[in-house]
Amino acid sequence: MGVPDISTDLYRTVLDAAGAAPGWLQGFAVFFTEAGVVLLGLLMVAGWWQTRRGSARAMGLSLLTSAAVVAAYATSEVAKLIIEQERPCSAVPGAVPIASCPELGDWSFPSNHSTIAGAAAMAVFVCRRGALGAVALVLGALVAFSRVVVGVHYPHDVAAGFFLGLLVVGVASALGVHRVTLLVQRFRPHPLLGPGVARPTVADSAPDTDGEVTTVLSAVPAADTAPTRPLPPAPHWPPESLDDQRGQG
Structure with missing residues (x-):
């Protein structure tokens, strides 16, 4: 050249x-x-x-x-x-x-x-x-x-x-x-690649020993929390059959 x-x-x-x-x-x-x-x-x-x-x-x-x-x-x-x-x-x-x-x-x-x-x-x-x-x-x-x-x-x-x-x-x-x-x-995660971006946290509220509400940070993102289901209605007590028996007695 x-x-x-x-x-x-x-x-x-x-x-x-x-x-x-x-x-x-x-x-x-x-x-x-x-x-x-x-x-x-x-x-x-x-x-x-x-x-x-x-x-x-x-x-x-x-x-x-x-x-x-x-x-x-x-x-x-x-x-x-x-x-x-x-x-x-x-x-x-x-x-x-x-x-x-x-x-x-x-x-x-x-x-x-x-x-x-x-x-x-x-x-x-x-x-x-x-x-x-x-x-x-x-x-x-x-x-x-x-x-x-x-x-x-x-x-x-x-x-x-x-x-x-x-x-x-x-x-x-x-x-x-x-x-x-x-x-x-x-x-990821890997020692050479690192843990990546820290996942976001959600704030949960829980009562403390004095009855006051304290904010607690949870490490689980809001998107990962499982959906809650409504509680079933409490059964009527005493059963109607017992009430009827008492009324008859």
Whole structure:
């Protein structure tokens, strides 16, 4: 696969800027390119833990997106083995990366880091939405860009990997959420799936020892209570036959 000239030029520009940065900033970039992926993974784990007491759909999305992240990584790894694009830190003359350049055979396109970052960020966005989901997407994009900053990927490597991760998780979530939700409903409660949403309670009234009415919460939902039947009328006593006998006596 040929490398676009614009990608090589952008790589040189970013790498020159990274090489001119202070040492502490270079060290942070090398740390962040790995730690950012770990942080996204922790956000996914935290989301799964919270959905253990959530709805079956929320738990289903958490499990489905986790599996989709693995599928996205596997897809990028297969693509790398087929395309076999050399790393820029080895192919571009005069390139001096601030991170260690991988050995020959650890191919460049697409970026596995960027694929995982994009997939994990999309997983958090799908499951959590709101501000946290938006932050996850920004964090994933920064992790992808950091692979260019440290000098181990071309810009088109990280762009392809990032959008691959977004696409795989997004499509899997849209197509598989219904079936996975049904599976979660079937296998709850389970240590990994959690007890689910707490069932609603109904208020019963019972007299206490002082004769006052006290509200007691019952764990049985109102919909599950068996319907009550009217009591049969009390039998007349004494029977009419005895009354007649007495009257006759």
